[in-house]
Amino acid sequence: MAAPLLSPLARLLPRGAVNSSSLFAQQYKSARSFLPFVSTSSSYQSNNNNNTLRTFTSSTANMTHDKTSFKDAVKHRRTVYQLNKKAPVDDKKIEEIARVAIKDVPSSFNSQSTRLVVLLKDEHDKFWDIVKDILKVHVPEDKWEHTGQRIQGFRNGYGTILFYEDPEPIKKLQTSFAQYADKFPTWSEHTSAMHQYMLWTALESEGFGCNLQHYNPLPDQRAAAEWKIPLEWSLTAQLVFGGEEPGARENLPTKSEVPIEERLFIHGA
């Protein structure tokens, strides 16, 4: 039986919620989980920042990902929300990084299923205007200020990378390696995540601030129409990047940390 056609918002709801009589309440409850992704006390401790790692201050502002060690780049990466439209490198450099990602980031069974759509300047603004338009319809008036400000924060950035997965290579692999058929969709998500992390880290190494968002599937159809993106491709994430506002890193919250000993186990060293 064909799957019923659901609105993008309804598709975000838990199964069964679409038949609920209090659909709007459910939608809003669900919408909240993807609207303002606010750092809560469970994920962060206080605002007391002991970020000892070097920041891209004047002395390191000219560091590029060609020169930064991988370890430093990994340590430097954070979620940065206070962004502006001042790019620390030119668009050619962004393109070069995106090309390296597409060419050299590994994929499951070498599926090469990831598709990147890089939106800069006006095109970036357009994307967040699309998201804002859609959310405006669903978010109650009295909650709009917070959501609107959040979206404006992303729009204040310089660019957004849209991460898609193309189902075609995945389908081929499912046919060729039937014994793993049920695993390929998961591995496709892993492949996307590899690209996301590489680009996040590389762009921060260039002096951009970045944050990762998940407003899909809300903007999927309009984005597809706007940038001629095949509707079959599945949007998995959006990486927002831009110049860092002065003090943006000083205000980063200290992350709560589960002890490393509870998460890392080394045998045989």
Ligand SMILES: Cc1cc2nc3c(=O)[nH]c(=O)nc-3n(C[C@H](O)[C@H](O)[C@H](O)COP(=O)(O)O)c2cc1C
């Ligand atoms: C897989 C993944 C999904 C995430 N999704 C979101 C998101 O939807 N919105 C957001 O603002 N941050 C998102 N984040 C950022 C995390 O909250 C953040 O990376 C985490 O709290 C650690 O903080 P740090 O990035 O400053 O190290 C995501 C991060 C990861 C790795």
